[in-house]
Amino acid sequence: MSGPQHLLSIADLGPDGIAEVLRVAEAFAEVERRSMPKVPTLRGKVVATLFFEESTRTRLSFETAAKRLSADVLSLTVANSSVKKGESLRDTVETVEAMGIDALIIRHASSGAPHRVARWATRARVINAGDGWHEHPTQALLDCFTVRQVLAERKGAAPEELGIDCFEGLRVLIVGDIRHSRVARSEVLAYSALGARVTLAAPGSLLPPSLEGWPVEVAADFDTALAGADVVSLLRLQSERGSGSFVPSLREYTAGWGLTSRRVDLLGEDAIVTHPGPMVRGVEIASDVADLPRTVVTQQVTNGVAVRMAILFLLLGGEWSGEGWHG
Amino acid sequence: MAERERSHTRPLGGVFVAHSQVLSPADVQRALTRMSHEVVERNGGVEDVVLVGLQTGGVPLAARMSDMLGQIEGATLVVGCLDVAFYRDDIGLRPVLPEAVTTIPGDLTGKVVVLVDDVLFTGRTIRAALNALNDFGRARAVQLAVMIDRGHRELPIRPDYVGKNLPTRREEMVDVGDEGVWIGTLEHSR
Numbered sequence: 001m002s003g004p005q006h007l008l009s010i011a012d013l014g015p016d017g018i019a020e021v022l023r024v025a026e027a028f029a030e031v032e033r034r035s036m037p038k039v040p041t042l043r044g045k046v047v048a049t050l051f052f053e054e055s056t057r058t059r060l061s062f063e064t065a066a067k068r069l070s071a072d073v074l075s076l077t078v079a080n081s082s083v084k085k086g087e088s089l090r091d092t093v094e095t096v097e098a099m100g101i102d103a104l105i106i107r108h109a110s111s112g113a114p115h116r117v118a119r120w121a122t123r124a125r126v127i128n129a130g131d132g133w134h135e136h137p138t139q140a141l142l143d144c145f146t147v148r149q150v151l152a153e154r155k156g157a158a159p160e161e162l163g164i165d166c167f168e169g170l171r172v173l174i175v176g177d178i179r180h181s182r183v184a185r186s187e188v189l190a191y192s193a194l195g196a197r198v199t200l201a202a203p204g205s206l207l208p209p210s211l212e213g214w215p216v217e218v219a220a221d222f223d224t225a226l227a228g229a230d231v232v233s234l235l236r237l238q239s240e241r242g243s244g245s246f247v248p249s250l251r252e253y254t255a256g257w258g259l260t261s262r263r264v265d266l267l268g269e270d271a272i273v274t275h276p277g278p279m280v281r282g283v284e285i286a287s288d289v290a291d292l293p294r295t296v297v298t299q300q301v302t303n304g305v306a307v308r309m310a311i312l313f314l315l316l317g318g319e320w321s322g323e324g325w326h327g
Numbered sequence: 328m329a330e331r332e333r334s335h336t337r338p339l340g341g342v343f344v345a346h347s348q349v350l351s352p353a354d355v356q357r358a359l360t361r362m363s364h365e366v367v368e369r370n371g372g373v374e375d376v377v378l379v380g381l382q383t384g385g386v387p388l389a390a391r392m393s394d395m396l397g398q399i400e401g402a403t404l405v406v407g408c409l410d411v412a413f414y415r416d417d418i419g420l421r422p423v424l425p426e427a428v429t430t431i432p433g434d435l436t437g438k439v440v441v442l443v444d445d446v447l448f449t450g451r452t453i454r455a456a457l458n459a460l461n462d463f464g465r466a467r468a469v470q471l472a473v474m475i476d477r478g479h480r481e482l483p484i485r486p487d488y489v490g491k492n493l494p495t496r497r498e499e500m501v502d503v504g505d506e507g508v509w510i511g512t513l514e515h516s517r
Binding site: 023042313 | 414
């Protein structure tokens with residue numbers, strides 16, 4: 001399979017591409033379980049993380065993934081960089097690329113920034129680690145990976161045996177600040193590409209202004225939607241993007257749209273709850289709900305490393321036809 | 328297996344066209360029986376012996392050898408399978424993708440590992456496998472069992488147990504499967 005050069009959007013992958021990522025990630029999940037979880041696969045490659053917006057888990061996850069593949073990792077913290085002196089994004093990217101970097105992992109507050117960077121880049125592969133309200137493709141991939149892992153575990157099967165058929169007809173309910181969420185956009189694209197039925201549940205003010213062309217339904221009633229869901233994906237209120245002014249108060253938001261201890265009982269016995277983190281306990285999820293076995297946040301974080309290893313490997317090792325390393 | 332030979336030895340796919348049979352399924356069975364006895368003889372039993380089949384062609388052969396060793400010695404053998412994609416030396420030169428998830432049973436420190444593969448050719452897969460094994464502990468010894476040794480080595484690697492030595496031309500292909508061992512060529516459809 002010849003895949004995309006960059007990972008900017010889930011739309012770059014399509015169902016076959018997603019299936020490929022999940023399959024390769026399964027092999028890396030095995031590497032993660034070893035007592036010595038490191039392989040020499042990307043020795044000699046240099047991966048740079050350019051985070052123009054704060055993040056803990058995504059940056060750490062990408063850096064762990066790159067190190068477990070034996071790539072060298074550089075990280076640009078905007079606070080300590082020339083960006084603070086007024087350097088433009090284009091100049092920053094050109095400077096970093098001139099150092100011979102093989103992959104740029106970029107997070108930016110502006111939607112579309114990684115797309116611009118990919119057009120400027122001459123040899124580096126660009127990975128979108130979250131751009132504005134637009135997309136966060138690796139998060140959606142690791143959510144799919146985690147859901148398949150849970151489904152496989154219940155069947156007593158290996159996840160790779162399930163392929164992507166297990167997503168066919170799966171009822172996924174995405175709840176919360178959809179308007180400002182890049183995770184929601186990537187999840188809608190990923191789950192629907194795999195054949196799942198996606199429903200959105202949010203107050204009207206937190207839905208996007210238009211849902212035209214989105215392969216989704218909007219839940220008429222949150223409690224009914226919860227009862228029919230196989231997967232509930234909770235999102236955080238993006239206070240840094242001004243979500244606070246879209247809801248009357250946090251308490252009202254929780255009362256209307258939080259996964260409270262009462263609502264969790266409406267869920268089917270096998271329903272899975274995911275959250276991209278960071279969770280705000282007591283707002284979108286009650287603290288005791290966050291600690292239930294059906295809430296798979298910790299698995300999501302663990303799987304994030306394997307999925308990002310797969311992305312780095314597919315972009316830097318799987319298809320590229322330049323000079324490789326010689327063992 | 329044709330499938331594996333296709334994806335691992337050529338950058339592009341094609342169709343394996345069989346020319347002549349080298350070993351019948353019964354011949355393969357006899358060769359496996361002999362090789363299993365050789366493993367027992369060489370190691371004075373099967374204590375501490377771990378069979379590791381290489382993905383994908385070596386995996387079914389390792390399973391069959393394990394059954395035979397069980398019959399010969401009356402012991403249950405530990406079998407693992409190893410995918411060497413992440414350790415190959417041609418990553419970036421041609422598409423290299425893992426075929427399956429690796430399963431190595433526990434720590435290999437102090438064990439005698441018998442690597443099992445269908446066809447030994449350049450030796451590069453075995454080089455990658457030796458690298459990979461290192462990450463699972465320090466085996467006391469590593470031995471190599473192959474159904475077919477077809478020559479054309481590019482590295483100083485030799486097998487310990489061989490089903491059959493088969494002189495080949497470089498461009499030929501060898502297929503080991505349920506229908507025995509066949510020699511043929513890879514035909515590109517275009």
